[in-house]
Amino acid sequence: MITTQQLQLLKEGNKNAFEALYRAYNARIYSFVLSMIGDAGVAKDITQDIFLQIWEKRLNIDLEGNFDGYLFKISQNMVYHYVRRELLLQNYVDKLSNESADESVE
Incomplete structure (x- = not known):
């Protein structure tokens, strides 16, 4: 706990x-992210990005607020952002694969 x-x-x-x-917080955040992602390498990278974002947005920290909640909400949002980006990338790759398959059939 941080004061x-x-x-x-x-x-x-x-x-x-x-x-x-x-x-x-590092171990707790990493475990939280890992439980959502399931990939240790990706969880490590996201955890590092979370702490980088905390540093960059440190002026926005509410001293009277629930810092644990704030930190875990940032973590959750970073995971959702990662998943969204991965799904978009996968959809793009699938679309390109389907277009290539259609062209080779013709």
Whole structure:
């Protein structure tokens, strides 16, 4: 658990506060993402992206809000974004494969 004081330091750009946040939440976030994705490599990458986004949007952190909820909502949104992107890519590949198959039949 991270304290309000640590969150304030994080908002101010304190790298030690960010490292404390990372140590406190990395394993839990990774496990959460892995449970949704099922691929360890992808889960690791998404977890890193989540912490990068936290750093980039640190000024938006609500010190009075539920930080755990905020962090896990970001995690969930990042997973959904990944899945959406993968589905779009797969649909595109399928469409190209079908068009190639149709052309070779003709």
